Amino acid sequence: FRQYMIVGGMPQAVERYVETNDFERVDRVKRDILELYRADIVKHAQGYEMKVEQIFDDIPAQLQKHDKKFKLSSLKKEARFRDYEDAIFWLSDAMIVNVCYNSTAPNIGLKLNMDRVTMKCYMADTGLLISHAFDENGIVSEEIYKKLLFDKLEVNKGMIMENIVAQMLTATGKKLYFYFNYDKQNSANNMEIDFLIAKNKITSKHNISPIEVKSGKNYTFSSLNKFKNKYKEYLSTAYVLHIEDLRVEDEIVFLPVYMTCLL
Secondary structure (H helix, E strand, C coil): EEEEEEEECCCCHHHEEEHHHCCCHHHHHHHHHHHHHHHHHHHHCCHHHHHHHHHHHHHHHHHHCCCCCCCCHHHCCCCCCCHHHHHHHHHCCCCCCCEEEECCCCCCHHHEEEEEEEEEECCCCHHHHHHHHCCCCCCCCHHHHHHHHHHCCCHHHHHHHHHHHHHHHCCCCCEEEEEEECCCCCCCCCEEEEEEEECCCCCCCCEEEEECCCCCCCCCCCCHHHHHHHHHCCCCCEEEECCCCCCECCCEEEEEEEHHHHH
């Protein structure tokens, strides 16, 4: 799974890895794909290509942040969503990114409660994200890839793990939603849940599953517990996706992250 995560699923990258087992050569292929994306942006996103390129280039930095929400103000002071809406749609429609929107209530029809302004922007291929993110020297070295492979690299692994969960949920046909609420008056209402998914067959209640993604071995899930207490009438099974084995504890199912596609 970790090997797939860092090579990615682009056919040329997979082919080069199968042929050579050389991560640096794979990285060159992925960089060529990223440059093709940039060329496509210039060619096809005419009229707002600069905005598309701004968003595309800022994805790794935005995902590095603790809350991972995409803040347009980092692109331009006082930027508004409507100014960038077409650019975001273009990247999503081109299947370069997977956009995840805040759903303000975990009820039937997550889309009905969607807050378009609050969103996260994931790369559609996690292997490409790694080449996009670690590009200070032009090529991601074999050493960095091996540290990622064996979980020895001290970076924000949450960015990579959350991105691949978004990728797997999208691949199974799910629209991406998360939950975020900030209350200045009452911190008990401050919550963020990484992903929300609905059951295939909707019933009168208990339809939405909250999902938290944890990349390390030591973690807490206070948001998940607060969320469960506040919305217990709406919720189905709660999941924590982590790097350890399957277990069930306090009505939470802890799943190895590679099992995301089975949700």
